[in-house]
Amino acid sequence: QVQLVESGGGLVQAGGSLRLACVVSGSSIRMNRMAWYRQAPGKQRESIVGITAGGITNFTDSVKGRFTISRDNAKNTVYLQMNSLKPEDTAVYYCNLQRLLFRDQYWGQGTQVTVSS
16 A cells, blocks of 8 residues: 655745655655645645656746755655745645556645745
């Protein structure tokens, strides 16, 4: 059974930083594509960053230069480092695992990030 558990969300002032973590069990993160999504109130869930099994990353324009994604394969954990946070970054952040071999995907429960102005 594949499970993803996010942590690290919270309330931060504009310009501050947070690091989110996604601990994965039941599947190896280095074999799959990992991604972070977010969903703001009244908006659709959007992909903000992904990392392939080969380590190739892609970022949505709104977070380029501010957010980074990394993996700790030994801990089977993916991180999202968020710097220079803005009020418009306020959202629930979700971790996503895509198993290309099985053509399925899994989601974490989400963690709330609130950026005050």
